[in-house]
Amino acid sequence: MxxxxxxxxxxxxxxxxxxxxxxxxxxxxxxxxxxxxxxxxxxxxxxxxxxxxxxxxxxxxxxxxxxxxxxxxxxxxxxxxxxxxxHGHLVIFYPKFHCELNFIEQCWGAAKYDYRRLPLTQNEAQMDANIRQCLDNVDIVKMRRFANRSARFMDGYQRGLTGSQASWANKKYHGHRVLPESIMNDLEAAKVV
Incomplete structure (x- = not known):
């Protein structure tokens, strides 16, 4: 220092x-x-x-x-x-984003999850093929679901929910694109802090 x-x-x-x-x-x-x-x-x-x-x-x-x-x-x-x-450059550090707000992080997570379930590879070519297959397994339907999930988290945070409240709301309203207007009442009724 x-x-x-x-x-x-x-x-x-x-x-x-x-x-x-x-x-x-x-x-x-x-x-x-x-x-x-x-x-x-x-x-x-x-x-x-x-x-x-x-x-x-x-x-x-x-x-x-x-x-x-x-x-x-x-x-x-x-x-x-x-x-x-x-060296004459401007430095800007952006805040760390939570992975739940970035659906691409969720896509990477799904691909890594698939990859970890595969048997060990014997050579680099096999590993490369496995990686490509796992990335291809994250299809457009999953990507849209991850994007909707991220949108619900963003909506929850914009409404002032904490991380645990936003997570609970995301599970409860997983079929919705945004959270309902009654979310605060629902949280209170469910006693989610």
Whole structure:
């Protein structure tokens, strides 16, 4: 990780210097880094909350959360972004899509499922033939079903459903292209949280 920035603007090394008497080149630790930042009381907090589950992302409940809320840590770019920008290019990371929203992922999944059920191949030509056969097994009817399934998930998420609610609604209304207007009442009646 790169150096941090102290409140006075100086660079803050996250590692002890190579000539340190007891810990040359070792990571300083979160509490020491916080002390150098001027957070004396926060440095006495536990390293992290239980199972890294902080109740509030802006709270000062543990050293880890206090560090994560510091501007020099939050605003740090990854090495990949810095490398790309150094070459004069713009970096845009798209959010990760859930596979249930992309029917092509479901088509790949169906082909992989078929392929895994086949016996082991003896050579590359046989493997190539098996792959092509498994891809051909995902016919247009299955693709349309996967597309409808994706549309139902999108419709559910647009209506504010959680992942488990959208999954339940997708199973219940698998013959529909979109979810009915009464979906919220149906979820409440079925006690799906």
């Amino acid at each position: 790169r150096n941090g920035v102290l409140p006075n603007g100086e660079s803050q090394s996250l590692y002890y210097s190579d000539d340190h008497p007891t810990m040359p080149g070792y990571f300083k630790g979160m509490s020491r880094i916080l002390e150098e930042h001027g957070f004396i009381e926060e440095a006495k907090l536990p390293a992290s909350c239980e199972k890294f589950k902080c109740k509030d992302s802006k709270a000062s409940c543990c050293c880890r959360q206090v560090l994560y809320n510091q501007p020099d840590f939050v605003g740090q770019k990854s090495a990949l972004v810095e490398l790309i920008e150094a």
